[in-house]
Amino acid sequence: MKARAHRKEIRKYSVLKVVAQTALGLTLVALCAVTLFVLARGIPHVNTQLLFGDYGMYPSIKPALIGTLYLIVISILIAAPIGIGSAVFLTEYTRSNSRLTRTIRIATETLAGIPSIVYGIFGYLVFVVALGFKYSLIGGGITLAIMILPVVVRSTEESLLAVPRILREGSFALGSSKVRTIFSVVLPCASSGIVTSLILAVGRVMSESAVLILTIGMVVNKIPEGFASPGTSLALDVYYFGSHGYPEQAAATGVVLLVLVVSINILATVLGKALGRGELVDG
Amino acid sequence: MGNNQIDTARDSEAVRVEEGGAALNNGGLPESSDMYNITVRNCDLYYGDFQALKSVSIDIEEREVTALIGPSGCGKSTFIKTLNRMNDLVEGCRITGEILIGGRDIYAKSTDVTLLRKNAGMVFQKPNPFPMSIYDNIAFAPRTFGIKKKIELDVIVESSLKHAGLWLEVKDRLKKNAMGLSGGQQQRLCIARALAADPKILLMDEPTSALDPISTGRIEELINELKTEYTIVIVTHNMQQATRISDKTAFFLLGEIIEYGTTESIFSMPKDKRTENYITGRFG
Ligand SMILES: Nc1ncnc2c1ncn2[C@@H]1O[C@H](COP(=O)(O)OP(=O)(O)O)[C@@H](O)[C@H]1O
Ligand SMILES: [Mg+2]
Numbered sequence: 165m166k167a168r169a170h171r172k173e174i175r176k177y178s179v180l181k182v183v184a185q186t187a188l189g190l191t192l193v194a195l196c197a198v199t200l201f202v203l204a205r206g207i208p209h210v211n212t213q214l215l216f217g218d219y220g221m222y223p224s225i226k227p228a229l230i231g232t233l234y235l236i237v238i239s240i241l242i243a244a245p246i247g248i249g250s251a252v253f254l255t256e257y258t259r260s261n262s263r264l265t266r267t268i269r270i271a272t273e274t275l276a277g278i279p280s281i282v283y284g285i286f287g288y289l290v291f292v293v294a295l296g297f298k299y300s301l302i303g304g305g306i307t308l309a310i311m312i313l314p315v316v317v318r319s320t321e322e323s324l325l326a327v328p329r330i331l332r333e334g335s336f337a338l339g340s341s342k343v344r345t346i347f348s349v350v351l352p353c354a355s356s357g358i359v360t361s362l363i364l365a366v367g368r369v370m371s372e373s374a375v376l377i378l379t380i381g382m383v384v385n386k387i388p389e390g391f392a393s394p395g396t397s398l399a400l401d402v403y404y405f406g407s408h409g410y411p412e413q414a415a416a417t418g419v420v421l422l423v424l425v426v427s428i429n430i431l432a433t434v435l436g437k438a439l440g441r442g443e444l445v446d447g
Numbered sequence: 448m449g450n451n452q453i454d455t456a457r458d459s460e461a462v463r464v465e466e467g468g469a470a471l472n473n474g475g476l477p478e479s480s481d482m483y484n485i486t487v488r489n490c491d492l493y494y495g496d497f498q499a500l501k502s503v504s505i506d507i508e509e510r511e512v513t514a515l516i517g518p519s520g521c522g523k524s525t526f527i528k529t530l531n532r533m534n535d536l537v538e539g540c541r542i543t544g545e546i547l548i549g550g551r552d553i554y555a556k557s558t559d560v561t562l563l564r565k566n567a568g569m570v571f572q573k574p575n576p577f578p579m580s581i582y583d584n585i586a587f588a589p590r591t592f593g594i595k596k597k598i599e600l601d602v603i604v605e606s607s608l609k610h611a612g613l614w615l616e617v618k619d620r621l622k623k624n625a626m627g628l629s630g631g632q633q634q635r636l637c638i639a640r641a642l643a644a645d646p647k648i649l650l651m652d653e654p655t656s657a658l659d660p661i662s663t664g665r666i667e668e669l670i671n672e673l674k675t676e677y678t679i680v681i682v683t684h685n686m687q688q689a690t691r692i693s694d695k696t697a698f699f700l701l702g703e704i705i706e707y708g709t710t711e712s713i714f715s716m717p718k719d720k721r722t723e724n725y726i727t728g729r730f731g
Contacts, residue, residue, distance in 0.1 A: 330575040338588040338644055339565035349577055
């Protein structure tokens with residue numbers, strides 16, 4: 165009786181296992197197909213003219229590399245302090261089930277689920293039109309910051325909540341103020357998670373296109389002169405080249421983007437682990 | 448019945464800002480080091496609607512070890528946390544009655560909670576070193592209270608570690624992460640970390656319950672040495688431990704102190720039937 169039930173259990177288990185393995189297999193095949201196809205089409209066309217040349221007879225992604233860098237710097241500089249600050253406020257200064265916390269939590273979750281083109285329209289209407297920035301990297305960067313903010317808040321919050329309560333208590337029991345506890349114990353303990361989430365946010369900024377089409381102007385052939393000038397990004401260049409008769413360059417830019425995003429993700433994991441193992445420094 | 452209502456930490460912090468200078472008076476605690484006895488009168492404590500302490504009154508002598516025993520859930524941890532106001536951190540916790548240290552009401556509005564906690568160091572059940580170097584762990588409280596010079600910190604770190612009987616084991620790796628120490632060493636580190644704040648009182652909540660017998664023995668020896676200088680209150684689950692290290696014992700049951708007296712009298716001739724049942728292992 166018992167043995168039969170056991171056999172049934174095993175059979176159920178193996179069916180599940182086969183289903184799971186098939187699903188995993190299909191996922192891997194799809195992933196490899198996309199990656200290999202882009203790499204195969206793109207790698208032959210990655211060359212110094214494309215990467216570092218001046219945009220003239222032949223296209224170049226130098227303006228996009230610089231534009232992308234601008235966008236990363238702007239969006240992270242804005243989203244990191246505001247996002248981390250909000251998360252600290254939510255976890256350390258409000259009751260976990262207060263109405264304020266719940267409202268903000270629902271709001272962040274909703275914001276995280278909004279399609280990025282909607283952020284794009286927002287950025288366009290506010291920065292390009294209403295504030296008169298015209299198409300600019302700063303307008304696009306701020307819009308991106310707003311877009312990644314909910315993700316930064318959520319993941320920072322999770323990292324903060326993961327800091328054991330006994331460490332906070334240990335700090336308070338030594339006579340530390342709340343501020344000292346937060347800055348010397350809680351935030352450092354959560355740093356690996358926070359850094360990881362910021363790097364992942366960089367990845368999102370790099371690969372975003374919808375927001376930028378409407379905000380930075382997609383000027384593919386000029387190096388941006390500063391935060392206020394219009395520009396382009398890698399993802400936009402893929403779109404531009406693809407729709408303007410440069411399929412090889414589109415694929416090659418795709419390769420560059422792919423390599424950068426994958427590296428960013430690896431960096432996030434490695435750095436997260438290294439920080440997680442490491443020790444904090446006080447004083 | 449003297450009672451002052453304390454609602455939350457928030458209130459008292461607001462008050463502290465208002466009173467400014469007056470509050471710096473050593474946390475409302477006496478300056479002289481020879482008055483650190485603890486007096487508790489009619490202390491009731493509620494977690495929301497649940498009453499966790501019922502009219503607790505006790506006189507804890509300085510430079511003695513007072514053991515708190517009783518079955519789990521009877522309010523020992525709750526009680527010990529009222530002595531350094533760690534209960535302020537618990538939402539919905541309300542206390543009435545009087546708790547005096549050296550004759551001063553630690554729940555008075557003028558009390559500086561940070562100084563109270565500096566003066567009444569706490570050691571927890573589970574060792575909780577910060578994930579930083581051994582040195583930084585010990586220097587944590589001194590830095591909080593404004594000591595920044597390396598020479599001064601070096602002296603404090605060394606003397607605290609010596610005091611806690613850990614110096615010889617760690618003196619060559621002060622810059623190493625404290626998380627690399629064994630459980631027993633971590634707990635002695637936590638004791639050293641509390642001592643570095645220069646407290647007068649040590650509150651220990653089952654400090655050896657997570658440790659092996661050898662580490663437990665070392666900490667018990669340490670408590671015996673420390674009691675010449677500090678008022679020690681220790682929660683323990685272990686009757687033998689209470690008899691080995693304490694001068695006085697209080698038996699808690701369902702939030703009340705059933706019996707309090709010298710450890711010898713409590714264990715050799717308990718007056719209350721319930722105490723007798725507990726110490727002879729008939730329940731709890
Ligand atoms: N933060 C809290 N909120 C609500 N009830 C609590 C809290 N902490 C402890 N209690 C309750 O108070 C009683 C005493 O707990 P505690 O002081 O931890 O007991 P002991 O340390 O003697 O085992 C228990 O019934 C426990 O469930
Ligand atoms: Mg307890």
